Amino acid sequence: MTERPRRRLSEDQRRTQILEATVATVATLGYDQASLARIAERAGVSKGLVSHYFGTREDLMAETATATVRTVREAIGAALDLTAPVPQVIRAAIHHAARLHLTHREALTALAQITGNLRSPDGTRRLSLADYEETYRAQEALFRRGQAEGSLRDLDPRLMAVTYQGAVDAMLGYAEAHPDTDLDHYADTLADLLLGGIAIGSG
């Protein structure tokens, strides 16, 4: 009913526009309620166009997830000096993740929703394994360097990576539910805690 002007955009612009609307809708309403109709409405576009560019709803969700992972990873990678002493890198990374919660909250929420819900018809998950692996491996490499340099305890690097990620995710989730959390302070304390657990000497 809403009279909408028929604008012509390049394919890239449209795709971006729709992907952003998908992230916003999924983050706000959750995976279930993020129907194509609502996504299209949010993008200011007809339902048909969404199908035209992305095919199935599942395809759209999958593409949204990978695009979002890329965005987030770039945001993180750009800001870290990976050549610094490892404990310093870890502390910086935690602070950075905390800030991520402010700048990319929607993206993170949407990503969690999609990875938690996107499945093949038979019920098996379609995501989350392969992509997390890459993250874990990068962290492992960092931890190994710390061990080689004598600044980290000799614990299983994979386990450290998983724990680190879990602790950071918990921080972000907690901040999500308690918006008045002082994230910078939280990050500092969490760094103390984790480095106390994995570093040698102090942190």
Place this chain on the structure above:
Amino acid sequence: MTERPRRRLSEDQRRTQILEATVATVATLGYDQASLARIAERAGVSKGLVSHYFGTREDLMAETATATVRTVREAIGAALDLTAPVPQVIRAAIHHAARLHLTHREALTALAQITGNLRSPDGTRRLSLADYEETYRAQEALFRRGQAEGSLRDLDPRLMAVTYQGAVDAMLGYAEAHPDTDLDHYADTLADLLLGGIAIGSG
């Protein structure tokens, strides 16, 4: 077509039967695909009966979540000697959580699905806050005792609770994705790590 005897069970038995079927269905197929029809089928009961006992699908999911939380909490509480020295309690709790993954995996998976997806029509979450609070508070109390007794560092107890929970959840999630993980060993190492971070002296 399967000829099913119309058995007459007590209300409690019926409810339990349906709740268990809900947990199993949600854990296997995910929140979306867990339709009332499939749940009813799994419970060996008619769709109508499910509605009769639990009202809306949302209501059913909410009840399933709280019942599951109760089950899990009881399983944990029953096995822990909370009067022991705090670091010892923590180490035992981690091991216990690891074992939980074997005994209550479906329950945990279903719980994650429901808390992640159940929402009010306006999109806001309907769960996970109030119920986690209780868990956090119990852990905080434990950590405070540790601090009072001089066995734990003087970090924000709430933060310690959140981090502890996040690290344990990460362990369980990782084990879910990598079924060949040696969970007892993982639990030991995680206890070393966390106690290194929060305990005084060692762990």
Place this chain on the structure above:
Amino acid sequence: MTERPRRRLSEDQRRTQILEATVATVATLGYDQASLARIAERAGVSKGLVSHYFGTREDLMAETATATVRTVREAIGAALDLTAPVPQVIRAAIHHAARLHLTHREALTALAQITGNLRSPDGTRRLSLADYEETYRAQEALFRRGQAEGSLRDLDPRLMAVTYQGAVDAMLGYAEAHPDTDLDHYADTLADLLLGGIAIGSG
């Protein structure tokens, strides 16, 4: 919107009701326009119920076709004395087919529509071969008997069957387009013509 009383019928009654509505709708509006909505409306039933009983639209059409073939075949078979002299049987069969046009016109029209349009996704026909074969074979048997008894010319029986069927179908199609046709007279003349072509002596 139409307030419809919710009546409970046996599965058989519903299926029959829906199949009849399908025949009527397809015959009247053609295959394309026979949407599930229109079929359901004609049956006085909700769209959902049609899907419930017959699955896909394609499945419904296929079932309708086979059910209709059965109906028509029974109507024909019941009325013919196959032990009479072959030319006599043929003449009677033509008359019978002509009368079929009055009693089962909708069924015949719908059948033609469905066999002409029902296809697999790849474009290949899904019907019409196997079922016609059975008809052809029955006619062939009749013609062979005529040849054995010396009342029919020695032409390829399969070809006679195909031609006979084509001529009869043409009669029915013509009568469909020209409703004022005197079908009994047509049938008589057609019998003269065909028996002149295939019988020995006369007909």
Place this chain on the structure above:
Amino acid sequence: MTERPRRRLSEDQRRTQILEATVATVATLGYDQASLARIAERAGVSKGLVSHYFGTREDLMAETATATVRTVREAIGAALDLTAPVPQVIRAAIHHAARLHLTHREALTALAQITGNLRSPDGTRRLSLADYEETYRAQEALFRRGQAEGSLRDLDPRLMAVTYQGAVDAMLGYAEAHPDTDLDHYADTLADLLLGGIAIGSG
């Protein structure tokens, strides 16, 4: 994505190009599946252009049908010597129709699809009557000449025409379903049969 040169053709060339693509698509995929997108793709032309030249999809189908009828009729007419003795003409026509199946099979299939499916919104057929009439009348004229010359029996010429057409169509349909049919032999036998039915003396 296929880089297509934007060629500038005369209107007639464009129309022919599109009509041929329509015939091919309808013959291959059936009336329903012959979407404008697929037709345009096959013609190597944009969807917009198809609409531009032919208006509605229905219009396109109608034009395709009449153009195809014309093509087929010309192919037949060109090859028949209508001044020969009538039985001879008939035998030749049957052979010619059989050959048509090889040279114009797509056209014939498409024609059948369109006439069988094209309808006004109210469900009534939009074709097949008027156009067949012309064919019938031409055949009637031939049969009348035969009767005047004493070579054909005194049966209703219209009925003979309808039967003749039905028998020939059956031959073509059968050959379509059974590609290994020896059509020349079939045509010979069919001529024997039909002339036996309608000719005086023999054929």
Place this chain on the structure above:
DNA sequence: CATGAATGAGACTTCATTCAT
């Protein structure tokens, strides 16, 4: 108490058609 037939809302998807470029 229990069933499952039946409804109706709404989701996804396809496609003829329009129109800015």
Place this chain on the structure above:
DNA sequence: GATGAATGAAGTCTCATTCAT
């Protein structure tokens, strides 16, 4: 003239929910 991006109207199908039995 020609394109193909964009729309919007169906159509098919699924499912939570109701209700006659």
